[in-house]
Amino acid sequence: MATVVFAKEFQKNLNVDGSLKPRAWDLLTKLSTDQDLTGLDLKMPKGARDSRVRTARVTDNHRAVLFAAGTADDKYYVLVAIRPHDDAYEFAAKATMRANPANGVFEVLHDQELPELLTFEESRVSTPDRPLLVPYRAEELEAIGILPELARRAVLLTDEGELTDLCIAAPEWQATALLDLACDVSLDVVKEQYGRDSSGPGTSVIPADFDDPTQLRESLSRSASRMEFVVVEGDEHLRRMLDGDFMAWRTFLHPDQRQLVERPRKGSFRVTGGAGTGKTVVAMHRAVVLATRNPEARILLTTYTKNLANQLKSDLRGLAEQSVLQRIDVSGVDQLARTIVARAGGARTRIMQDQDQLRLWHRAVEDTPDLAAGDDGWCTPHFLKAEYEQVILGMEIRSANAYLDEKRRGRPRLTRVQKTRLWRVVEKFRELLSGQEKTTYLDIAVQAVGIARSSGLPVLNRYDHVIVDEGQDLAAAHWRLLRAVVPAGLDDLFICEDAHQRLYGDRLVISRYGIETRGRSQRLTLNYRTTRQVLGYATRLLAGVDYIDLADEDDSTEFYRSLLVGPEPITHASQTWQEEKNFIVETVRRWLDEHQNQSPGAFAVLVHQVDLRDKLVRELRSAGVPAAVLEPDGTVEASGVQVATMHRAKGTEFARCVVAGVSEDMLPPRWRLAEVDEEQREEIIARDRNLLYVACTRPRDQLVITWTGRRSMLLPPG
Numbered sequence: 001m002a003t004v005v006f007a008k009e010f011q012k013n014l015n016v017d018g019s020l021k022p023r024a025w026d027l028l029t030k031l032s033t034d035q036d037l038t039g040l041d042l043k044m045p046k047g048a049r050d051s052r053v054r055t056a057r058v059t060d061n062h063r064a065v066l067f068a069a070g071t072a073d074d075k076y077y078v079l080v081a082i083r084p085h086d087d088a089y090e091f092a093a094k095a096t097m098r099a100n101p102a103n104g105v106f107e108v109l110h111d112q113e114l115p116e117l118l119t120f121e122e123s124r125v126s127t128p129d130r131p132l133l134v135p136y137r138a139e140e141l142e143a144i145g146i147l148p149e150l151a152r153r154a155v156l157l158t159d160e161g162e163l164t165d166l167c168i169a170a171p172e173w174q175a176t177a178l179l180d181l182a183c184d185v186s187l188d189v190v191k192e193q194y195g196r197d198s199s200g201p202g203t204s205v206i207p208a209d210f211d212d213p214t215q216l217r218e219s220l221s222r223s224a225s226r227m228e229f230v231v232v233e234g235d236e237h238l239r240r241m242l243d244g245d246f247m248a249w250r251t252f253l254h255p256d257q258r259q260l261v262e263r264p265r266k267g268s269f270r271v272t273g274g275a276g277t278g279k280t281v282v283a284m285h286r287a288v289v290l291a292t293r294n295p296e297a298r299i300l301l302t303t304y305t306k307n308l309a310n311q312l313k314s315d316l317r318g319l320a321e322q323s324v325l326q327r328i329d330v331s332g333v334d335q336l337a338r339t340i341v342a343r344a345g346g347a348r349t350r351i352m353q354d355q356d357q358l359r360l361w362h363r364a365v366e367d368t369p370d371l372a373a374g375d376d377g378w379c380t381p382h383f384l385k386a387e388y389e390q391v392i393l394g395m396e397i398r399s400a401n402a403y404l405d406e407k408r409r410g411r412p413r414l415t416r417v418q419k420t421r422l423w424r425v426v427e428k429f430r431e432l433l434s435g436q437e438k439t440t441y442l443d444i445a446v447q448a449v450g451i452a453r454s455s456g457l458p459v460l461n462r463y464d465h466v467i468v469d470e471g472q473d474l475a476a477a478h479w480r481l482l483r484a485v486v487p488a489g490l491d492d493l494f495i496c497e498d499a500h501q502r503l504y505g506d507r508l509v510i511s512r513y514g515i516e517t518r519g520r521s522q523r524l525t526l527n528y529r530t531t532r533q534v535l536g537y538a539t540r541l542l543a544g545v546d547y548i549d550l551a552d553e554d555d556s557t558e559f560y561r562s563l564l565v566g567p568e569p570i571t572h573a574s575q576t577w578q579e580e581k582n583f584i585v586e587t588v589r590r591w592l593d594e595h596q597n598q599s600p601g602a603f604a605v606l607v608h609q610v611d612l613r614d615k616l617v618r619e620l621r622s623a624g625v626p627a628a629v630l631e632p633d634g635t636v637e638a639s640g641v642q643v644a645t646m647h648r649a650k651g652t653e654f655a656r657c658v659v660a661g662v663s664e665d666m667l668p669p670r671w672r673l674a675e676v677d678e679e680q681r682e683e684i685i686a687r688d689r690n691l692l693y694v695a696c697t698r699p700r701d702q703l704v705i706t707w708t709g710r711r712s713m714l715l716p717p718g
């Protein structure tokens with residue numbers, strides 16, 4: 001038997017041409033059994049720089065590039081790429097593999113020549129533009145392992161884009177390390193981060209001899225090596241990697257991600273990070289690691305919406321075997337509450353949706369006698385709904401007296417007399433609600449908290465570890481529930497959140513519900529989804545606005561970065577809806593024509609309102625463009641361009657997106673602002689800003705924004 005190692009590049013090549021997969025399977029099984037390799041036609045290219053490099057036959061037209069290392073008894077094959085025949089030979093001749101002499105990271109160097117496209121002028125160092133990597137000198141970068149030529153050039157650059165271009169051919173860890181330094185991460189932190197071995201800080205012994213399998217394994221196990229290379233652990237692992245799509249996230253984690261996934265935590269822990277920084281990926285891997293580490297453990301992976309939970313469930317399938325997966329419950333948090341109540345024999349009551357609840361609050365005010373004229377401030381349905389959810393359910397208030405004593409932190413001031421009257425409205429609301437034989441999700445959550453806390457419960461209601469994705473959207477009652485289902489202790493709650501994407505619930509601080517994470521959190525800043533151009537635009541939407549996370553700390557977008565490059569976002573103003581619609585149709589049609597290798601489902605049009613969504617689907621279809629509504633609970637249907645509300649787009653991603661209807665009247669909707677007070681106005685604007693940020697961070701490659709008339713006040717100028 002031999003050990004097979006995959007490079008990320010190899011995986012990418014297979015993704016581009018799916019027909020290669022079955023042939024790659026043959027190649028890989030032959031290599032791993034290391035028997036009868038004659039059919040593979042292993043050859044060393046002429047003039048090879050590295051005597052261990054070979055090319056192997058995959059099809060008549062394609063060859064794999066690989067290295068053979070180790071000993072006869074303990075052989076390693078490192079698969080680096082699959083290329084058309086001549087390219088493969090050319091690529092292989094120039095490729096070398098090594099352990100980086102500074103930190104032992106496994107590297108394949110393809111071609112030392114750096115891209116010509118750089119307009120590279122040493123004189124620019126003396127221009128007022130500050131080079132990105134000031135104060136570092138090339139020698140300091142070399143000392144942490146950056147290739148000398150790369151280091152020499154990198155220290156002169158003043159533009160992040162040029163830095164990314166410069167790094168295209170470099171080992172991935174070197175590219176991200178340079179980008180980190182450009183974003184003011186200190187040299188010491190970078191050195192530590194990319195110098196770690198899999199179990200902790202880097203060891204002082206640098207592996208060098210790849211004929212010695214121990215040293216090769218040692219180099220491959222470094223966490224920066226695992227950004228680009230994976231040692232295949234047996235047949236089942238290989239099959240999972242080859243089944244379905246080759247998704248890089250399943251295999252190649254950034255050292256920061258790996259550390260978050262693997263390191264045990266003394267108690268609850270929080271991961272913050274902008275859209276696309278891999279929070280969900282970390283959450284899923286962590287669930288699998290915890291379940292694998294302790295075969296007795298039961299794990300809950302939860303999030304706010306049902307469709308996100310469904311997505312998690314389906315993505316998890318590619319990450320672990322059934323025996324592990326069956327101990328990971330994946331559920332929307334409201335679904336969890338319903339399940340707990342149902343298991344305890346509670347009746348299945350129908351749920352009243354938010355808009356209907358607002359109407360019912362209105363009625364409750366009307367039906368409560370003797371409210372004073374001066375009660376206008378708190379008698380609005382929005383105020384009452386928020387008070388009910390945040391204070392009465394959130395703080396588990398069960399009586400008028402308890403409500404009078406409650407401090408209501410973070411809520412507008414009310415006098416004792418006002419509180420007494422408000423409590424009467426709450427009682428009326430409850431009476432009306434149960435009169436309709438309905439309840440709210442948060443009422444069920446509170447009921448479930450009581451059940452989960454009580455002793456003698458079915459063991460099914462208890463978890464050893466709880467992992468939360470999209471934590472910013474959960475309400476107080478949800479946090480109480482999660483606290484109740486997992487005992488405080490090692491690795492109890494692991495929470496991913498992004499305050500900039502809060503669309504539901506209210507801003508809150510989870511320590512009030514018994515979940516303490518202060519001093520135990522980490523921010524992810526490297527964006528894996530979207531290009532630098534799209535990220536830059538989306539981040540500008542949030543400029544000048546303060547965001548506070550679940551531990552009541554600042555959540556900034558500073559230093560968000562991406563190594564991906566693409567076209568600048570396009571903004572397009574129209575005079576009439578007809579014009580805007582035509583522009584959208586033509587844009588989408590062009591995408592379909594130009595990217596025929598992608599399914600129509602890779603493109604999306606995102607809008608604020610449901611009626612606009614439906615109108616656009618009709619317009620696209622009548623113009624002959626295949627289009628499908630992305631339904632609230634549906635999966636992406638690949639045969640049509642996806643048309644979705646921005647809310648529904650949460651947690652999804654597409655190759656290209658048009659974000660449409662971003663006009664002054666529509667985002668935020670002028671009519672809504674007209675009917676609310678100043679405080680609610682600010683809340684609506686804040687939520688719609690987040691919503692626009694969510695929408696603009698969905699595309700991987702291209703973002704187009706359109707509007708009719710004046711642009712929305714939420715768009716950045718220019």
Ligand SMILES: Nc1ncnc2c1ncn2[C@@H]1O[C@H](COP(=O)(O)OP(=O)(O)OP(=O)(O)O)[C@@H](O)[C@H]1O
Pocket residue numbers: 248249252253254257273274275276277278279280281282498501527528529650651652653697
């Ligand atoms: N280490 C990785 N290697 C390759 N791709 C990755 C990696 N980590 C994340 N990704 C990819 O980046 C994209 C964003 O990841 P993910 O959805 O986990 O981010 P997120 O922070 O949860 O985003 P959002 O907050 O917008 O939902 C996904 O396509 C994911 O597969």
